[in-house]
Amino acid sequence: MIRGVPIPVATRSDSEIKEELNNRIAKLRMYGLRQEVVEMPSYKLVWSNAAKSWYPAYGYGVFQPGDKVPLDANEFLAHYRKDVLTRVIPKLDYLPLYKMSLPSTRGWRSCPRLASTAMVSR
Numbered sequence: 001m002i003r004g005v006p007i008p009v010a011t012r013s014d015s016e017i018k019e020e021l022n023n024r025i026a027k028l029r030m031y032g033l034r035q036e037v038v039e040m041p042s043y044k045l046v047w048s049n050a051a052k053s054w055y056p057a058y059g060y061g062v063f064q065p066g067d068k069v070p071l072d073a074n075e076f077l078a079h080y081r082k083d084v085l086t087r088v089i090p091k092l093d094y095l096p097l098y099k100m101s102l103p104s105t106r107g108w109r110s111c112p113r114l115a116s117t118a119m120v121s122r
Contacts, residue, residue, distance in 0.1 A: 035063035
């Protein structure tokens, strides 16, 4: 709880919550930054291409109603408590932008050529 506004206890089943979050994930189809105004206390969920999964960005804390939150193409807000998110996150769909990417379609784990250009020699 930050600034005195607790996240409400979920009154819906995990499958209903999963369906709602998957509907939101399905809309993440465009690259670029966007800004959302928080309607209910929420956590930021972030997609990781490396892990091929969603993870909660708890380090940001709880976003409160009225907050303006900048989000990238692989991020969205979920208005559920940590215990609910912990149960539901492993069951969420992949980010659509990842499903359409070369690493996903070709099964690439990494790109050695790009990795070698990122190394700095001393």
